[in-house]
Amino acid sequence: MRYYCTLFDSFYLSRGLLMHESLEEWSSSYHLFIFAFDDLSWSILSHLKLKNVTVVPLSEFENKELKEVKGNRSKAEYCWTSTPSVLWHLIKIKGLPEFTYVDADLIFWSDPSVLTDELVSSGGNVLVTEHRFSILAKLHGEKKAGRFCVQFMTFTNEENSLKVLERWKNQCIEWCYARYEDGKFGDQKYLDEWPDIYDNVHILQNHGGGVAPWNVTNYSFSGDGNIINGRLKSSGSEFKVVFYHYQYVKIIGDDSFDIGWYIIPEDIRELFYTVYAINIAKKEQFLHDLFPEYSTGYFRYGGKGIKERVKSFLKEQLGYNVLKINK
Secondary structure: EEEEEEOOOHHHHHHHHHHHHHHHHHHOOOOEEEEEEEEEHHHHHHHHHHOEEEEEEHHOOHHHHHHHHHOOOHHHHHHHHHHHHHHHHHHHOOOOOEEEEEEEEEEEOOOOOOHHHHHHHOOOOOEEEEEEOOOHHHHHHHHOOOOEEEEEEEEOOHHHHHHHHHHHHHHHHOOOOOOEEEEEEEHHHEEEEEEEOOEEEEEEEOOEEEEEEOOHHHHEEOOOOOEEEEEEEEOOOOEEEEEOOOOOOOEEEEEEOOOOOOOOOOHHHHHHHHHHHHHHHHHHHHHHHHOOOOOOOOOOOOOOOOOHHHHHHHHHOOOOOOOEEEO
């Protein structure tokens, strides 16, 4: 049995449901704990009674420390702050043997147990995944976002694993904001030093775990839209895609999606993004039909300053990385 957990609110509900469906498709023995970060997501998820899922309300795990910092953090920052606390709750409070955190905007393309099996084989008990930035993305991404991505992380219920988790939990409660400051950024930059100070941390070697917009140009792909195989351009080494991280994908209209700022070639759009956007649209319609209180969260551009105006122009006027689907 593999144990996974994720967290999201109603804004990310359709993504989280798609992630669960992909996990259900590929995992033979698993259980997923979903931490619902608002009342609407809790109500809908409880009603759906998803297979192999336990829904956890905020009231069950929010402790005094989290509540004290909640008012000073944005919704996104509070989710980042809470990630290690969620793992701590499930391992330390629930007493389960191990847990893997997964972001709600991942889609699994094959069985993720191959990734946690790698951790077991390594002799370590904490698994982290690198960004593996492409050359261009690394120029501005690594300093700010860090070497590692909080997207797929495993901790076991062992003393030296919990030591890593507890320190990370306390650091995030003390400081976790969506800005780069004094070598910190959100919950991620804290991970940079782990391989240097902990000998039980294993860095995932399987390139199939962690394909994402910031590294997708490192690879070439082949497949039928069901099973996708990848090849590292620099070495020619091959792998099976385990998950793709659809970071930043935003709904900006009934048939339009913003797929971010990284360079995403047309073949990658067709292989990974078109089907994802269509499935989000279908899931949004499903939620509208079943739950009258649900409404789609649309993203709108705008803001002060030259930088924000340039961004708005690139997206709204030039349609940079705007994907349209035929509903």
